[in-house]
Structures are given as structure tokens and as C-alpha cells.
Amino acid sequence: MDVSQRYRNAWEGFWRETSDIPGEAMWDSAPSLTSVPHSELLLPHVDVSLPVVDLGCGNGTQTRYLSTVFARAIGVDLSHAAIEHARIADTAKVAEFEQLNLVDHDAVDALRQRIGDTNVYMRAVMHQSEPQDRPAVAAAVAGLLGVRGRAFVVELTPAAQAVLRQAAEGPEGPPEKLRRVFEHGLKPAGATDEEVPDLLRAAGLTILETGDTTLAMTENLPDGTRIDLPARWFVLAREQSAA
Template sequence: MAVSQQYREAWEGFWSATSDAPGEAIWDAEPSLSAVPHSELLLPYADASLPVVDLGCGNGTQTRYLATRFARAIGVDLSPSAIGHARRADPEGIAEYAQLDLVDGDAVRALHERVGDANVYMRAVIHQSEPEARPAVAEAVATLLGERGRGFVAELTPASKAVLQQASQGPDGPPVKLRRVYDHGLKPAGATDEEVPDLLRAAGLAILDSGDTALPQTETLPDGTRIDLPARWFVLAAR
């Protein structure tokens, strides 16, 4: 199985049209707002001597921070242009990066064979995946964890749609960074509240801990306040 050509082209189109400037992608928040607090939730459960794989790493902002907390960090993304951004932003090679389709079970298993059981960090991938591909994304997390890895998954909830609608109601419509998401055919907050935990459990994962959070964005509402999108987080292990 693989993602659709339309989905692949949407992401490659987005990243190929994005500059190397930090924060140009609306979700490219500083690690202090993302991977730092998320690591604090994951590390009590995780063996930091295992590698960590950042699924949907984009330009690698969070991957580079994760490399300071785990023995080895590998960022993977569907888009070759995203991987190009990540490598250019990391000239010292703090982390590793590779193109990967999470829906391609053979490719995911090959990565697991190469790195062994790993911890997983995944921020906001399931909610914007094509509905028919979401079970395979959850299964990719389970495959990479193996028996010893632990995972941290954060996903937007449907409540994010109301925040995005509010953000789009300025006199000029959606702000520039949000408009770029829509222009490339990307669909945020597409999963229901119960869909994500159900998918994770169906993939053979146990939810060790979970909670509500918000994923800070690099864009603001019409009144100037930062866009924070409602989300849920899960710490996971093989069941």
C-alpha cells in the first residue's frame, strides 16, 4: 500500500514551495513549544538509549531537538523536498533524515530492521492523512516501536476546525501561512475525537498516558494572538 499520488503531490508541492526560513510552515513551532514539553511527557516511559524516529519530520526542527535527548534521532517524511530542508538546516548532521511513506509497510519494516526497536515521535500526522491510510500510519508506529520502544503521538482534534475558521475570518481571509496549507490541498483536523485512540489500539498499541493539549502555530488570529490548535497526546507501547 502507498499514499495516493494526489496526496504525495500535495505535500511535495507544499514543501518545494516553502523557503528554508524557520517558521514559514504554519506548524514549524520552536521546539520549546513542541518537542521540549512532549519529550518531558515521553521520557518517563522511554529508554533514551534507543533511537527516536520523528514521523512526518518536515524540515527537522523537532528532530534536531530530539537528537539532544535520545541516543540517535532519525527524521522521516513523505516529501523529498522536506528532507532537503531538514538536511540543509542541519549541516553538522546532528540528526539523520530519510524519505519514507508511512503507509508502505515494507519500507517501514525495513527501517525497523535497520535501526531496531525505536521510540517514536509523531506530531499531527494522522489527522491530515487520507482516511483510508490512517490505519497504516498507526501500524507504522507499532512496527517501529517493536517491543522496547515507546511512542508519543499528538493529533489535532475536531475543535481545531473552529479555531482555523476563526483565523480565516479576517478581512483578507486566511492568513498567509494558513492559506498556503489550503492552497496545496492539505486538510487539517480531519479525524474525529475517538478515531485516533481507536486506530492506535487497533494497531496493537497500549495507551500508557494521554491528555489534552494545544499545538502552537507560527501564525496569528486576526486580533494578533497566536493560533493554538486543540489536540490530544498519547504515550504508547506495544500491547
């Protein structure tokens, strides 16, 4: 199984045209706003001696923080260009980065066989995946956990679309970082409210905790306030019968 060429090209094009300047990607927010509070929600459920895999790591900002919490941190992304950015930014070599297509079951299974049970961090991947690929993305999370791993998954809700419309309809049109998202054909907040939890359960995952949150962006609304996109988070384990 593979993603469409359109989807692959969209992400390669986006990351190829993105510099190594922190925060240039709209979602490249500081860990203090992102993986730090997310880790605090996950920690009561998790064995930090296991590795963590950051699915859809982009330029690795959150992966590098996760390396301070877990014994080993591995960032994976569909885009080769994103992985190159991540490796360049990781000057202290605290994490590992590799290209991985989450809908390629064999590739995901090979990673699982290599590292064993692992924790998973996934921020805003399913909502922008093409609809036919979302079950495979959920299955990748389940496949990596094994028996002992736990996952933190956070995804935009449809309510984020209204915030993005507000940002795009300012007097000068979409701000630069949002305009780049649209120009590359990326489609944020594409999943319905119940689609994500339904897909997670269908993949053999048990929801241990869930709640509402926002994902902080590095771009602002026309009035100058930061764009915070409505989202929902999940702490997950694999069902014992499915492990």
C-alpha cells in the same frame, strides 16, 4: 500500499514552495513550544539509549532537538523536498533524514530491521492523512516500536477546525501561512475525536498516558494572538502479545 498521487503531490508542492526560513511552515514552531514539553511527557516511560524516529519530520526542527535527548534521531517524511530542507537546516549534522512512506509496510519494516527497537515521535500526521491511510500510519508506529520502544503521538482534534475557521474568516481572509495550507489541498483536523485512539489500539498499541493540549502555530489570529490548535497526546507502548 501507497498514498494517493493527489496526497503525495500536495506535500511535495507545499515543501517545494517553502523556503528554508525557520517558521515559514505554519506548524514549524520552536522546540520550546513543541518537542521539549512533549519529550518531558514521554521521558518517564522511555529508554533514551534507543533511537527515536520522528515520523513526518518536515524540515527537521523537532528532530534536531530530539537528537539532544535520544542516542540517535532519525527524521522521516513522505516528501523528498521536506527531507532536503531538513538536511540543509541540520548544519551540525546531529540527525539523520530519509524519505519514507508510512503506509508502505515493507519500507517501514526495513527501517525497523535496520535500527531495531526504536522510540517514535509523531506530531500531527494522522489527522491530515487520507482516511484510508490512517490505519497504516498507526500500524507504522506499532511496527517500529518493537518490545522496548515507546511512542509520543499528538494529533489535532476536530475542535481545531473552529480555530482555523476563525483565523480564515478575518477581514483580510486567511493569513498567509494558513492560505498556503489550503492552496495546496492540505486538510487539517480531519479525524474524529475517537478515531485516533481507536486506530492506535487497533494497531496493537497500549495507551500508557493521554491528555489534552494545544499545538502552537507560527501564525496568528486576526486579533494578533498566536494560533494554538486543540490537540490530544498519547504515550504508547506495543502490546506484548503484538510485539
